[in-house]
Amino acid sequence: MKEIKICIAGLGNVGSSVIQSLVDSKNFINLKSNFNINILGISAKNKNKKRIIDISKYEWFDSPLDFLNTDCDIVIELIGEEKGLSYDLVKNSLKNGKHVITANKAMLAKNGSELFKLADQNNKYLLYEAAVAGGIPIIKTLKNNITLNKVKKISGILNGTTNYILTMMEHDNLSFDKAISIAQSKGYTSPSESELDIGGLDSAHKLTILSSLCFGAEIEFKNNYITGISEIKYEDIKNAKNLGYKIKLISESLIVNNKIFSITSPKLISMNNPLASVDGVLNAINIETDQLESLFLEGEGAGGKATASSVISDINEIFTNINVNSLGFKINNLTKYTKFELSNLESPYYLRIMTQDITGVLSKITSYFKDSNISVEKILQLPETKDKPIPIIITTHKVKTETLLKSLEQIEKQSFVLDKIIVIPLDNGQE
Ligand code: HSE
Numbered sequence: 001m002k003e004i005k006i007c008i009a010g011l012g013n014v015g016s017s018v019i020q021s022l023v024d025s026k027n028f029i030n031l032k033s034n035f036n037i038n039i040l041g042i043s044a045k046n047k048n049k050k051r052i053i054d055i056s057k058y059e060w061f062d063s064p065l066d067f068l069n070t071d072c073d074i075v076i077e078l079i080g081e082e083k084g085l086s087y088d089l090v091k092n093s094l095k096n097g098k099h100v101i102t103a104n105k106a107m108l109a110k111n112g113s114e115l116f117k118l119a120d121q122n123n124k125y126l127l128y129e130a131a132v133a134g135g136i137p138i139i140k141t142l143k144n145n146i147t148l149n150k151v152k153k154i155s156g157i158l159n160g161t162t163n164y165i166l167t168m169m170e171h172d173n174l175s176f177d178k179a180i181s182i183a184q185s186k187g188y189t190s191p192s193e194s195e196l197d198i199g200g201l202d203s204a205h206k207l208t209i210l211s212s213l214c215f216g217a218e219i220e221f222k223n224n225y226i227t228g229i230s231e232i233k234y235e236d237i238k239n240a241k242n243l244g245y246k247i248k249l250i251s252e253s254l255i256v257n258n259k260i261f262s263i264t265s266p267k268l269i270s271m272n273n274p275l276a277s278v279d280g281v282l283n284a285i286n287i288e289t290d291q292l293e294s295l296f297l298e299g300e301g302a303g304g305k306a307t308a309s310s311v312i313s314d315i316n317e318i319f320t321n322i323n324v325n326s327l328g329f330k331i332n333n334l335t336k337y338t339k340f341e342l343s344n345l346e347s348p349y350y351l352r353i354m355t356q357d358i359t360g361v362l363s364k365i366t367s368y369f370k371d372s373n374i375s376v377e378k379i380l381q382l383p384e385t386k387d388k389p390i391p392i393i394i395t396t397h398k399v400k401t402e403t404l405l406k407s408l409e410q411i412e413k414q415s416f417v418l419d420k421i422i423v424i425p426l427d428n429g430q431e
Contacts, residue, residue: 002035004319005071009064009089010078011044011051014103014130017304018076018311019053025312035319040072045079052304064089067098074099074318076311082106087115094118094126101314103130103307106196109205112212112219120331127314127326132206133158133283135306136299137313142213142287143328144317149289151214155252156285157278158206158264160301161189161197162229162249167279170237170246176230188281188302199228200249200264207251211262214287215255215337216329223339227265231422236352239393240268243350243378245426246276261340268350268395268426274298343402348377348426351396353411354389354419361416365392372407374399389418398431 008015022029022037029037042055043064061067065088067075075093077100079086086107093100095118102108108115108128119126129139133156142151157163161183168179180198183189189197196202204224211217229249240247245268253262269276274296278284283301286294300306325331355361362381369376375397383390396404408421 001030002319004035004037004073004315005040006037006074006076006315007041007043007061007064007067007070007072008039008076008078009043009067010080011042011049011053011055012078012080013304014307014311015042015044015076015078016051016053017308018078019058021305021308021312023053033316033319037315040070041067043067065092068092068096072098074101074315076100077102077104078311080104080106082110087111090115090126091118094122094124097122097124099125099127099318101125101127101130101311101318103128103311105131105202105205105209109208109219109221112209116219116326117331119326123324125314125318125324125326127317128209129314130307130310132209133285133297133299134160134301134303135309136283136285136297136301137310138210138285138297139213140313140317141295141297142210143325144322146287146289146292146295147328149291151287151289153252153254153288154210154214154285155250155275157248157275157283158203158251158285158301159197159200159249160281160283161194162200162203163278163283164188164281165198166229166232166237166247166249169232169234170241171279173234175234176232198230200226201228203249203251203264204262207253207262207264210285211253211260212334213328214253215260216327216334217260218334218336220336223260223262223337225263225265225342229266232266235391236350236422236424239352239380239382239391240350242380243268243393243395245270245350245428247424248275248278250275250427255337256340258337259340260337261345263342266424268424270427270429273427273429343400343405345401346398347401348398348428348431349396349404350424350426351394351408352422353392353394353417355392356416356418357383357390358416361390362392364414364416365394365411368407368411369396372403374404374407395426
């Protein structure tokens, strides 16, 4: 039996669950592999916090940087800071010849370019299965399983909190504010994390990593277009349903005309898109390749146990020596893609225009559309209560985004338009 010595920094939900799973699975691991996993050291901000595990059995380090003075093989970083101690620990561990496992998507999306090069120079693994979609083995699927497929497009729901909020709004007729407070009370997101979740940044961090794995793209977070879900109202969800769609926070990445197009944004998707039936805190990812029309993975995107499952799979990967290119592609062969201009995107759109209830509003709006050659697919006027602004709901056929936005800019200037026009891309599976 080979002994694998690990040190763990960060003992929150995920860190504690990793230790718990390793303890619970000790015999099972011995049935499946030729190694024993020995926890050489642990470290966290607060030693005395109540945890699901008994930490007195393990050697405590006040600073995880002192792990570097031990002969551990793997440093597991579960602190979760975008820079700071997380970054210092990962960087110095790699420099000191340790393999690193992390669940830290923000750190990788922002500093991955440097850190993956460092791992390569030191011939060490920097693994991160837990950083994207919790327990779903999306990283290994792309890196080790469909490695010789050329990915055409990856799209998914990469944030459980926002998916939970949208699901609650739809199923329980809740307002956005009510749904987010339930998500917080259930522990899916905390007030400090909510901005990352709701604002779409957490999904974009994950998409940055996936784009690199799929297309051999240099890790460049600035290549993302990001819109969160805070402008989505219960009415939009209801309107979408009436039109045969669901609103989901979709992250997708593809190469268009040799440029990278990576976008996280609310989107209306048709009911027959498999992502439409992914509800609650679940995550899901659809991959289209030259060899597979659709590979769909769905599962728990967060939570201690699910994320610990991914961390432990990385320990296994290191010692079974599967693929030392941490990003799948050789690090020196990554491509620095230019960002595809969103204004050039052609897509159908959903629009909500809040207007006064006066004669001629509809014909004025459609006359602007006619001038710009924008073709309306459906139009609904849905007065809720008297004396309130009237929502006019429009879906368009495929239109160049720049053309649509220019026309909406004109419409927004009209005195009968009472609020910012809500513009959401739409995927009807046809156009
Ligand atoms: N906050 C994330 C989510 C989980 O809600 O999906 C960790 O990435």
